[in-house]
Amino acid sequence: MNDSWFLTVNRQGKNKIQINSTEIYQSLYLEIKQRLELDISVVQVLEWMVNTIVVAYENYQRQHNTEITQLTTGALNNSKGRWHEFIVTGFLAKVALNFYLEYKIPLITFRLPSSRDETQPEFFKIFQTKEFQTSYPLENIETIKKRIFFSSPDYIISVIEDEQLFQSIQPYIELQAQQPEYLGVEIYDLLKGRLKAREVKAFISVKVRNYSVSSII
Structure with missing residues (x-):
């Protein structure tokens, strides 16, 4: 994981975190490919990716001493849909x-x-x-x-x-x-x-x- 997985944007005077879904997919692609070749279902692969991102975000917050802000379900679902399209x-x-x-x-x-x-x-x-x-x-x-x-x-x-x-x-x-x-x-x-x-x-x-x-x- 690196900082490029998450982007800080300012909206209406508030900093919000965006998920860089393309960067994440590129970073995890070899592992995604390995899982698919082992006949792990696409749904399971996508859930693994979501869980990986949640853990990575918690580490990102600790490293940057950022205010605890949960990744929204909508943001995670949008990323999951895009990853599915890539696959x-x-x-x-x-x-x-x-x-x-x-x-x-x-x-x-x-x-x-x-x-x-x-x-x-x-x-x-x-x-x-x-x-x-x-x-x-x-x-x-x-x-x-x-x-x-x-x-x-x-x-x-x-x-x-x-x-x-x-x-x-x-x-x-x-x-x-x-x-x-x-x-x-x-x-x-x-x-x-x-x-x-x-x-x-x-x-x-x-x-x-x-x-x-x-x-x-």
């Missing part, structure tokens, strides 16, 4: 890379960003415009999609047909696999408006305690 994103990237290496199938896994506006779910924005036209797979959605708003799934699993596009995406999947704290949305931005309905094979919604996988193959 899932890295895991899915490795699956995609291994799948392509073994079967030569251009599998892509990518995160959807949080909704950037209230006019249309980010999920709809990944498809080509023509996919909503008459005689195309999503034609029944066209007349109502502007009235639909829902929370987009967290991840999309796709097999894309454009080899050149796939090659431009591969470096970002490799980045996700190699840098566990990487949560960029470059893949989404590259694919936005470019996917055919048949290229989207499944979508995943994840919570700290639950995984929901829906296949639309």
Whole structure:
């Protein structure tokens, strides 16, 4: 543990402690990886991380003679959610890379960003415009999609047909696999408006305690 795990911020004249969740994840990554390789559940790993942070914060307070201020449940839950995202994103990237290496199938896994506006779910924005036209797979959605708003799934699993596009995406999947704290949305931005309905094979919604996988193959 080092001081960079915790940040002191001044809000309304009061000093408050923030958890540097990315720095903590980077510091503990090798231990996280070891636990996951031993088939310890993600939930258990996250609880171990929370307990590690609570102990580290108590030591931080003693070393700096700071006023005793409890880490809030909200702050710990926010960090836990972010750590969970790191784990899932890295895991899915490795699956995609291994799948392509073994079967030569251009599998892509990518995160959807949080909704950037209230006019249309980010999920709809990944498809080509023509996919909503008459005689195309999503034609029944066209007349109502502007009235639909829902929370987009967290991840999309796709097999894309454009080899050149796939090659431009591969470096970002490799980045996700190699840098566990990487949560960029470059893949989404590259694919936005470019996917055919048949290229989207499944979508995943994840919570700290639950995984929901829906296949639309």
